[in-house]
Amino acid sequence: MASFSAMLTPARCSRLLSKQLPSSRRLASTQSLRETLKEVIPRKQEQLKKLKLEHSQAVVGEVKVEHILGGMRGLKAMLWEASVLDPNEGIRFHGLSIPDCQKVLPSAPGGKEMTAESMLWLLMTGQVPTVEQSRELSRELAEKGDLPAFVEELLDSLPANLHPMTQLGIGVAALNRDSKFQAAYEKGMKKSEYWTYTLEDCIDLVAKLPALAARIYRNVYKPGTDLAPIDKNLDLVGNYSNLLGFGNNQTLTEYLRLYIALHGDHEGGNASAHTSHLVGSTLSDPYLSYSAALYALAGPLHGLANQEVLRWQLAMQEEIGTNVSHDDIKAYLWRTLKGGQVVPGYGHGVLRKPDPRFIALQEFCQSIPELKQSSIIQLVNKTFEVAPDVLKEHGKTKNPYPNVDATSGCVLYHYGLTEFKYYTVIFGVSRALGAVTQLVWARALGLPIERPKSYSMDALEGLIKN
Ligand SMILES: CC(=O)SCCNC(=O)CCNC(=O)[C@H](O)C(C)(C)COP(=O)(O)OP(=O)(O)OC[C@H]1O[C@@H](n2cnc3c(N)ncnc32)[C@H](O)[C@@H]1OP(=O)(O)O
Numbered sequence: 108m109a110s111f112s113a114m115l116t117p118a119r120c121s122r123l124l125s126k127q128l129p130s131s132r133r134l135a136s137t138q139s140l141r142e143t144l145k146e147v148i149p150r151k152q153e154q155l156k157k158l159k160l161e162h163s164q165a166v167v168g169e170v171k172v173e174h175i176l177g178g179m180r181g182l183k184a185m186l187w188e189a190s191v192l193d194p195n196e197g198i199r200f201h202g203l204s205i206p207d208c209q210k211v212l213p214s215a216p217g218g219k220e221m222t223a224e225s226m227l228w229l230l231m232t233g234q235v236p237t238v239e240q241s242r243e244l245s246r247e248l249a250e251k252g253d254l255p256a257f258v259e260e261l262l263d264s265l266p267a268n269l270h271p272m273t274q275l276g277i278g279v280a281a282l283n284r285d286s287k288f289q290a291a292y293e294k295g296m297k298k299s300e301y302w303t304y305t306l307e308d309c310i311d312l313v314a315k316l317p318a319l320a321a322r323i324y325r326n327v328y329k330p331g332t333d334l335a336p337i338d339k340n341l342d343l344v345g346n347y348s349n350l351l352g353f354g355n356n357q358t359l360t361e362y363l364r365l366y367i368a369l370h371g372d373h374e375g376g377n378a379s380a381h382t383s384h385l386v387g388s389t390l391s392d393p394y395l396s397y398s399a400a401l402y403a404l405a406g407p408l409h410g411l412a413n414q415e416v417l418r419w420q421l422a423m424q425e426e427i428g429t430n431v432s433h434d435d436i437k438a439y440l441w442r443t444l445k446g447g448q449v450v451p452g453y454g455h456g457v458l459r460k461p462d463p464r465f466i467a468l469q470e471f472c473q474s475i476p477e478l479k480q481s482s483i484i485q486l487v488n489k490t491f492e493v494a495p496d497v498l499k500e501h502g503k504t505k506n507p508y509p510n511v512d513a514t515s516g517c518v519l520y521h522y523g524l525t526e527f528k529y530y531t532v533i534f535g536v537s538r539a540l541g542a543v544t545q546l547v548w549a550r551a552l553g554l555p556i557e558r559p560k561s562y563s564m565d566a567l568e569g570l571i572k573n
Pocket residue numbers: 180407408409410412444448449450451452453454455456457503504505506510511512
C-alpha cells in the first residue's frame with residue numbers, strides 16, 4: 108500500500124517545501140498542534156476509507172518462505188504514516204530528506220540545528236511548523252516536564268548497577284498511573300475519542316522523558332549531585348542537556364538536538380517502532396507501549412549498538428594505540444569477524460548505502476574544528492574508510508556500510524559524556540517522537556489489533572506441498 112510519504116517524489120517534495128517556506132506563512136500560523144491535527148485527521152481518515160473501499164484486494168507483493176524464515180525482512184506488511192525508508196536514499200520524514208529537514212525545521216533560539224519539537228510536529232502533522240508553533244510546543248513540554256514524586260522515588264530506589272535502559276523502561280511504564288487514555292477507557296469513551304486522549308498521554312510522555320532520562324544519569328553516574336530545575340523558556344533538548352549537566356556546552360547541546368531529531372523515526376518495521384505499534388494495537392496506553400519499545404531498542408543488534416560501537420572502538424584504541432593505521436584497523440576488523448562477532452555500527456536490515464543519519468552527524472563533526480581534531484572522531488572516520496571493503500570481502504552482510512550507531516556516540520564521548528552504557532537512553536528519548544506519532548495515528552485511523560498468521564515448520568511444509 109503506497110503511503111502519503113511514499114507518494115512524494117523528490118520533485119514534489121521541493122514544490123511542497125517551497126510552498127511551506129514563505130516567511131509570511133511561517134510567521135502567520137498560530138494554530139496549535141491539536142488544531143492542526145483536527146484538520147489533518149479527517150483527510151487521512153477519508154484516504155484510508157478510499158483505500159479500503161477501492162483497493163483492499165490489490166496485490167503489492169508476495170509472501171515467500173524466506174520472509175517467514177527471515178524475520179519478515181522486506182515484507183510489505185505495515186501501515187506507517189510518518190516516514191518511509193528507501194534502501195539507497197535513506198529516511199524521508201513525510202517526504203522530506205534529512206538535508207531538507209535541516210533547511211526548513213525551526214531551531215532553538217541561538218541555535219542552528221532542528222529541534223525535537225519541530226521534528227515531532229512534522230512527524231505528527233506532515234507539516235513544517237512555524238517558529239512560533241514549535242516554541243509554543245516547547246513551552247507546553249517544559250510546563251509538563253516534571254515527574255510525579257512517586258516516579259522519582261521509584262527511580263531513586265533502583266540499584267545503580269541496573270542498566271540505564273532497564274531503568275528507563277521501568278520509569279516510562281510507571282508513568283501510566285496517570286494515563287488519560289486508560290482513565291477515559293475505563294469510563295467508556297467512544298472510539299472516535301481514542302486519539303485525543305492518546306495525544307494527551309503522548310505529549311505528557313515526551314515532556315517527561317528528559318527529566319526521567321537525566322535522573323537515571325544522575326543516579327547511576329553522578330550520585331549526590333543536584334538536578335537543574337526545568338527551564339520553561341528552553342526547548343526539550345536544551346532542558347535535557349541542562350539536566351544532564353552539559354547545558355553550558357552549546358556545541359554538545361546542538362549536537363544532541365540534531366541527534367534526537369534524526370533518530371526520531373525510521374519507518375515502522377524497526378524493532379522498537381514496531382514493538383510500540385504492536386503493543387499499542389491492543390489499546391495498551393502510550394506509556395506501556397513505549398516502555399515495551401525501549402526494551403527492543405536495548406538489544407545490541409538495534410539501539411544498543413551505539414554503546415557497543417564505543418566499547419569496540421575504545422578496545423581497538425587500547426589494543427593498537429592512538430596512532431592507528433588503515434592496516435591496523437583492517438587487521439582488527441578481521442579479528443572481530445573471525446571471532447564470530449558482528450562489527451557494531453555496520454550493516455542494516457533495509458539500508459544498502461551509508462546511512463544519511465551517519466553522514467549528517469559526521470558533517471556536524473567536520474563543521475567544528477575541535478571535533479575534527481578529536482582522536483575518537485578521527486578513529487571512527489578511519490574505520491569508515493576501511494570497514495566497508497573488509498565487510499565486502501567477508502561477504503556475509505548485505506550492507507557493508509555504516510549505520511547511524513557507528514558515529515552517534517563519539518561526540519558525546521569527546522565532550523565528556525563518556526558513560527557509554529547510557530547512550531541508548533538518549534536514543535530512547537528520541538525514538539519516542541516517531542513511536543508516539545504512530546500511536547496517535549493508529550488510534551485516529553482506527554487501526555486494528557496486530558495479529559499476523561504464524562506456521563510451524565510442519566505446517567509450512569504442508570503449505571508448500573499443496
Ligand atoms: C539504529 C539501528 O538499529 S541500526 C542497526 C544497529 N546494529 C548494529 O550495528 C549491529 C551490527 N549489525 C548487524 O548485526 C546487522 O547488520 C543488522 C542486525 C543491523 C541487520 O541484520 P540483517 O538484516 O540480518 O543483516 P544481513 O541480512 O546483512 O545479514 C546477513 C549475515 O551478515 C551478518 N552481518 C550483518 N551485519 C554484520 C556486521 N556488521 N558484522 C558482521 N556480520 C554482519 C549477519 O549476522 C548475517 O550472518 P548469518 O548469516 O551468519 O546470520
